[in-house]
Amino acid sequence: MAKIKVIAKAKKVKLTAGRIAGFECPKVKPQTFLWSDDPLGLAVRAYPSGAKAFIFQAKVKGQTMRLTIGDVKAWGIAQAQAEARRLQTVIDSGNDPRQVKAEQEAAKIEQASAQVMKETRETVTVGKAWKEYVEARKPLWSAIHLHDHETVMQAGGDKRKRSKKLTEAGSLASLASIRIVDITPERVTEWAKDEAKIRPTRARLALRLLRAFLFWCARHPTYKAIVTSNSAQSKDARESLGKAKAKHDVLQREQLKAWFDAVKQIGNPVIGAYLQALLLTGARRNELAALKWEDVDFQWKSLTLHDKVEGLRVIPLTPYVESLLLDLKCHNDTPPNVRKINALKVAGKEWKPSQFVFSSPTSAKGCIHDPSIAHRKACAVAALEITLHGLRRSFATLCEWTETPAGIAAQIQGHAPQGVREQNYIRRPLDLLRMWHVKIEAWILNEAGIKLDDVKTGLRAVA
Numbered sequence: 001m002a003k004i005k006v007i008a009k010a011k012k013v014k015l016t017a018g019r020i021a022g023f024e025c026p027k028v029k030p031q032t033f034l035w036s037d038d039p040l041g042l043a044v045r046a047y048p049s050g051a052k053a054f055i056f057q058a059k060v061k062g063q064t065m066r067l068t069i070g071d072v073k074a075w076g077i078a079q080a081q082a083e084a085r086r087l088q089t090v091i092d093s094g095n096d097p098r099q100v101k102a103e104q105e106a107a108k109i110e111q112a113s114a115q116v117m118k119e120t121r122e123t124v125t126v127g128k129a130w131k132e133y134v135e136a137r138k139p140l141w142s143a144i145h146l147h148d149h150e151t152v153m154q155a156g157g158d159k160r161k162r163s164k165k166l167t168e169a170g171s172l173a174s175l176a177s178i179r180i181v182d183i184t185p186e187r188v189t190e191w192a193k194d195e196a197k198i199r200p201t202r203a204r205l206a207l208r209l210l211r212a213f214l215f216w217c218a219r220h221p222t223y224k225a226i227v228t229s230n231s232a233q234s235k236d237a238r239e240s241l242g243k244a245k246a247k248h249d250v251l252q253r254e255q256l257k258a259w260f261d262a263v264k265q266i267g268n269p270v271i272g273a274y275l276q277a278l279l280l281t282g283a284r285r286n287e288l289a290a291l292k293w294e295d296v297d298f299q300w301k302s303l304t305l306h307d308k309v310e311g312l313r314v315i316p317l318t319p320y321v322e323s324l325l326l327d328l329k330c331h332n333d334t335p336p337n338v339r340k341i342n343a344l345k346v347a348g349k350e351w352k353p354s355q356f357v358f359s360s361p362t363s364a365k366g367c368i369h370d371p372s373i374a375h376r377k378a379c380a381v382a383a384l385e386i387t388l389h390g391l392r393r394s395f396a397t398l399c400e401w402t403e404t405p406a407g408i409a410a411q412i413q414g415h416a417p418q419g420v421r422e423q424n425y426i427r428r429p430l431d432l433l434r435m436w437h438v439k440i441e442a443w444i445l446n447e448a449g450i451k452l453d454d455v456k457t458g459l460r461a462v463a
Contacts, residue, residue, distance in 0.1 A: 012037040042084040054080040127176030152206045171206035185234040192237035249390035256448040262382035271371045273324040274358045282395030282413040291357045316434035318441040
């Protein structure tokens with residue numbers, strides 16, 4: 001703080017409206033003062049710009065202090081004199097007016113914060129905080145994880161794209177209108193018992209998402225005073241939903257022909273190719289669905305998948321999968337008929353090939369989203385019960401027939417390396433993976449009764 005120069009012999013006068021109006025600061029000075037004779041310490045400070053304000057100057061603990069009371073246009077003389085006397089009273093009581101003012105301001109802020117907290121506690125609902133939570137965490141989540149959060153809280157009742165039925169309410173929709181402060185272990189347990197009767201699997205996921213949400217609330221600047229414990233950690237709620245049963249569905253060797261025959265009869269060639277590639281690569285359903293043409297290297301026979309473990313994973317492009325993708329690329333690069341092109345022009349749109357290998361014109365993202373419906377129908381025709389993840393499990397199991405080293409199959413599928421040797425010493429090149437992957441594919445196709453025949457346009461599969 002700059003040292004204040006005190007004018008010891010400054011002339012003191014009685015402040016009047018006329019004297020204040022006629023008081024001016026010379027242009028050569030930064031400021032000048034008109035000191036009052038009552039009370040002592042009160043003055044009018046003028047600047048070369050013409051601005052004037054009441055100030056109060058006194059000594060606090062041996063040091064000169066100067067405070068601005070206010071503009072002369074806003075403060076009357078009597079008001080300024082009363083404020084000066086009040087400040088002097090504060091000093092005489094042994095306090096610093098500046099510290100007293102700071103404490104008062106802090107108290108006001110604390111009071112206002114407490115009021116906001118009280119209003120928040122009384123009004124904020126799970127649904128409102130959930131939107132804020134999703135918006136804050138969205139950059140850190142995958143598209144699937146974000147979709148799960150949106151689905152469990154959706155109100156339902158919206159029109160579907162491919163069905164006349166309306167969308168159903170999400171698992172947590174019944175909690176959306178409830179205040180966060182009212183989310184108790186008992187209420188969560190009651191919710192879990194209701195959900196366990198209709199959709200226990202989705203409810204287990206919803207409970208995990210709710211638990212993570214409440215942990216976030218406990219760290220939030222505003223909500224942490226409301227959420228002092230995590231009600232979603234209720235043991236009773238977990239027991240009400242039961243434990244998830246591990247699935248063991250897998251295609252047996254003798255079932256391969258029936259499965260391939262049924263899948264090849266699917267009317268949508270994109271879904272048919274996707275399901276066959278899913279089995280023959282052992283990839284995760286979402287990482288394969290998001291495959292783009294820029295990730296396919298037909299020259300060096302490789303696919304680059306966006307791996308949730310390693311970030312990116314490069315696997316071989318085997319002959320049969322290559323033939324499937326070449327068919328899709330030919331279809332993708334071919335413009336639709338004139339009628340569809342004209343319809344797009346009328347709508348102000350322009351046709352262009354899709355960037356996704358397994359594209360879908362009805363999907364918001366542009367790639368296929370849920371091929372499980374078509375897959376279940378195909379499995380019903382073949383009298384089989386197999387899920388999409390079961391195809392990934394089938395790849396790992398069928399590799400055993402070819403005596404493929406476990407590390408090779410795990411690397412193709414994107415499983416994290418197991419053991420010190422796998423993690424730190426073994427670095428397999430793509431050619432080594434290709435040698436085994438081609439052998440795996442050839443064995444599966446042979447068991448399915450499919451043979452490969454070279455043609456000019458590329459490798460094509462013929463039954």
